[in-house]
Amino acid sequence: MSEAVRTMMRMDAEAAQEAAAQADAGFLWDFWYPAARSTEIRGQKLVKAMLLEVPLVLGRTSEGKVFAMRDSCPHRGIPLSYGRLDGKVVECCYHGWRFDACSGQCVEIPSLSSQDKLKVERIFAGHYPCEERDGYVWVYMNSPGAKLPETIPAAPALIVFSDKYKITHLSCELPSHIDHGIIGLMDPAHGPFVHQSWFWRKRGSIHEKAKQFEPIPNGFRMSPHSPSTNSAPYQLLKKITGEPVTTTIDFVLPNLRTEIDQSGKMWFSSRATVTPVRRDLCRIDFVAAWNLFFLPVWIFRMFGKTFLRQDQETMIQQAEGLKHNPRLMLIDDADRPAKWYFALKANLIESRRTGGPMVHPMEGPVTLRWRS
Ligand code: FES
Ligand SMILES: [Fe+2]
Numbered sequence: 001m002s003e004a005v006r007t008m009m010r011m012d013a014e015a016a017q018e019a020a021a022q023a024d025a026g027f028l029w030d031f032w033y034p035a036a037r038s039t040e041i042r043g044q045k046l047v048k049a050m051l052l053e054v055p056l057v058l059g060r061t062s063e064g065k066v067f068a069m070r071d072s073c074p075h076r077g078i079p080l081s082y083g084r085l086d087g088k089v090v091e092c093c094y095h096g097w098r099f100d101a102c103s104g105q106c107v108e109i110p111s112l113s114s115q116d117k118l119k120v121e122r123i124f125a126g127h128y129p130c131e132e133r134d135g136y137v138w139v140y141m142n143s144p145g146a147k148l149p150e151t152i153p154a155a156p157a158l159i160v161f162s163d164k165y166k167i168t169h170l171s172c173e174l175p176s177h178i179d180h181g182i183i184g185l186m187d188p189a190h191g192p193f194v195h196q197s198w199f200w201r202k203r204g205s206i207h208e209k210a211k212q213f214e215p216i217p218n219g220f221r222m223s224p225h226s227p228s229t230n231s232a233p234y235q236l237l238k239k240i241t242g243e244p245v246t247t248t249i250d251f252v253l254p255n256l257r258t259e260i261d262q263s264g265k266m267w268f269s270s271r272a273t274v275t276p277v278r279r280d281l282c283r284i285d286f287v288a289a290w291n292l293f294f295l296p297v298w299i300f301r302m303f304g305k306t307f308l309r310q311d312q313e314t315m316i317q318q319a320e321g322l323k324h325n326p327r328l329m330l331i332d333d334a335d336r337p338a339k340w341y342f343a344l345k346a347n348l349i350e351s352r353r354t355g356g357p358m359v360h361p362m363e364g365p366v367t368l369r370w371r372s
Pocket of ligand 1: 073074075076077078092093094095096097
């Protein structure tokens with residue numbers, strides 16, 4: 001066996017190992033994840049990103065279309081992000097192989113002589129579907145080693161209820177596995193402790209709540225209800241419109257939490273996604289849109305940043321404890337949404353493995369009670 005063949009086989013074994021390691025990491029493949037903000041991808045810049053431990057290079061063609069390639073040259077693995085983009089083609093910095101940015105297809109190998117028979121067009125750089133929505137570049141993370149399905153769903157879109165609205169984006173990194181990021185996001189019981197502030201709620205205002213939940217495809221919904229009486233912003237909204245406020249909160253796999261608040265013609269719509277970057281790092285991307293004339297973007301950002309920082313600081317502290325692999329508990333009812341999340345995830349993986357239908361962990365609507 002030639003040395004070159006042995007090297008190739010070693011690389012295949014490494015790829016298989018990598019795929020196994022990624023499967024163990026508890027990631028959900030075959031979904032869209034936000035990789036970067038649209039505004040970061042401009043001109044002829046090649047931008048590094050990482051999703052589900054896959055290094056990516058993002059860019060924008062001269063026609064304005066965003067693209068995502070694996071940040072690794074198929075020739076000898078150097079990150080393509082060190083190369084150049086000429087508006088249509090990415091050129092590797094090492095031996096100058098050139099790849100069509102939108103398909104990953106190799107279009108030129110400069111070292112080939114007229115004698116060479118290598119079929120350049122059969123070589124592809126790793127490449128992922130990529131779409132822009134709500135100010136993010138979304139990348140469809142196809143399972144490692146699998147062929148891209150014929151049809152893939154559209155990337156998630158924030159729901160808005162009027163033509164004119166304000167919109168803003170916030171994000172923060174958490175030194176945690178995606179699962180801890182997500183259950184932290186849906187956990188109702190930490191509010192009065194972590195998010196104590198004059199503008200939100202006080203610890204003393206803790207009281208018993210009952211909320212109805214219902215199953216929805218790949219997730220669950222906190223059924224439309226009037227938000228908690230100890231949250232100042234909702235009370236203000238009610239005072240202004242003179243109409244009741246209703247809130248609907250959904251969680252949908254792999255990582256989306258959306259909240260819609262409506263009162264008369266006024267609305268507020270937000271989405272938080274927790275995206276796995278590596279198994280020990282995730283990122284919350286938060287986008288909110290509203291037509292509440294009395295809420296300027298800067299005020300919202302000030303409060304939103306405080307809120308996210310409180311979660312972030314808590315998760316940094318939690319990560320310190322989790323390093324030692326403690327046994328953990330999920331209790332009823334406050335941690336029931338977290339239990340649903342784990343069950344949804346496990347059932348989805350199982351249904352993909354068997355090809356059978358996905359079993360939903362909820363049989364129907366249920367009421368959960370907790371104090372917060
Ligand atoms: S490593 Fe990219 S062209 Fe050789
Ligand atoms: Fe929180």
